[in-house]
Amino acid sequence: MIEMKVMGIALDTRTGSPIVVLHDKDNRRALPIWIGSAEASAIIRKIENLAVVRPMTHDLIPDIIEKTGCKLEKVEINDVEEETYYAKLFITKDGETIEIDSRPSDAIAVAIRVDAPIFVSANVLANGSVSTDSAKDEEEAQEFKQFVQSIKPSDFSKMLKDNDHFENDQ
Numbered sequence: 001m002i003e004m005k006v007m008g009i010a011l012d013t014r015t016g017s018p019i020v021v022l023h024d025k026d027n028r029r030a031l032p033i034w035i036g037s038a039e040a041s042a043i044i045r046k047i048e049n050l051a052v053v054r055p056m057t058h059d060l061i062p063d064i065i066e067k068t069g070c071k072l073e074k075v076e077i078n079d080v081e082e083e084t085y086y087a088k089l090f091i092t093k094d095g096e097t098i099e100i101d102s103r104p105s106d107a108i109a110v111a112i113r114v115d116a117p118i119f120v121s122a123n124v125l126a127n128g129s130v131s132t133d134s135a136k137d138e139e140e141a142q143e144f145k146q147f148v149q150s151i152k153p154s155d156f157s158k159m160l161k162d163n164d165h166f167e168n169d170q
Helices: 037-047 057-067 104-114 122-128 134-150 153-169
Strands: 002-011 018-024 029-034 071-081 084-093 096-102 118-120
Touching (some): 002 029, 002 037, 018 037, 018 104, 037 057, 037 104, 057 071, 071 104, 071 122, 096 104
Antiparallel strands (some): 002 118, 018 029, 071 084, 084 096
């Protein structure tokens, strides 16, 4: 799992749909997730510290969690199928952890209200993230090319011999 933070809300220029954008701590990968307008509004309200007169749903949920003696430990966005993302809230009480299925947008809106970490699985990142640092990507690609070009056939024979020794020790 990779910890990510909310970068902000964007609008899909084709459809006008809101998108929550998460980014990793190194600002190398961004994960856009299309969400509903109510969830986008809830996330924006928290990011901009906008107060509401009465608690909205995403304000109410953290209050319920806290007042029942529980704590939201983390949120995980753990799967994606046909452009539908899946998430879980991990709530603890008295050393017990309860996993609750959630839409990622709701999980994110609740997590940012209590500063709970947001984690994304490697599978989800591999399927949905985009690079945000093309210069670093190019640098790493060049380093890898140089590494590959520096490999000699003798490196493989040594590796095979080491592997043979390992298998014989088993």
